[in-house]
Amino acid sequence: MSKAAHLVAGENAEQAACNFLLAKQFQLIERNIRYPFGEIDLLMRDGKELVFVEVRFRRNQSFGGGTASVTTSKQKKMVNAAQAWLSTHAQYSNASCRFDVIAIDMHQNALRIDWIKSAFSLDDIA
Numbered sequence: 001m002s003k004a005a006h007l008v009a010g011e012n013a014e015q016a017a018c019n020f021l022l023a024k025q026f027q028l029i030e031r032n033i034r035y036p037f038g039e040i041d042l043l044m045r046d047g048k049e050l051v052f053v054e055v056r057f058r059r060n061q062s063f064g065g066g067t068a069s070v071t072t073s074k075q076k077k078m079v080n081a082a083q084a085w086l087s088t089h090a091q092y093s094n095a096s097c098r099f100d101v102i103a104i105d106m107h108q109n110a111l112r113i114d115w116i117k118s119a120f121s122l123d124d125i126a
Contacts, residue, residue, distance in 0.1 A: 013057035013111070014041055017102040020113050026051065035084050038077030043085070050097045052082045054119075058105045070101050075125045 018028060026044040033040040042053035054070055078099060086092055101119040104111050 013104040014055045016104060016111050016113065017053065017055040018042055018044075020102065020115070021046075021051075021053070030085075033081060033085055035081050038079075038081035038084075040078060040081050040085065048095065050092060050095045052078060052097065052099050054078055054099070054101045056101065056103045058103070070119065072125055075099070075120050079122060079125060 014031070018031065021042070021044050022028065024046075026046050029043045029045055029050070030040075031042050033043060040052050041055040042051075044051045044053060054074070056070060082097065082099070086097075098118045099120050101116040103114040103116070105114075106112070
């Protein structure tokens with residue numbers, strides 16, 4: 001798959017994840033939050049809780065599913081990005097936060113979504 005096709009597949013997976021959460025009454029706050037030290041694919045609100053979402057897309061399971069690719073290193077980068085974002089958005093300074101992972105793969109020519117709510121916490125990576 002070409003780099004351009006890979007990026008399009010990733011963007012499509014991210015949109016599918018966003019639509020999935022919107023259908024569950026989440027509100028989109030921001031997407032593609034990028035810092036030199038980490039990024040957040042989707043920032044959603046579930047009621048009063050902020051949800052930092054990592055979206056992982058795998059065309060096949062050859063190297064493990066999307067969930068397996070969210071390593072401790074990736075978790076630390078997400079936490080760093082979340083902390084940086086929160087430091088510049090004072091209105092959310094007291095909000096409860098969690099980290100979810102949405103793993104998307106192809107299954108019988110359709111997207112299959114695996115949502116891991118509270119996939120990890122700050123205690124997991126300390």
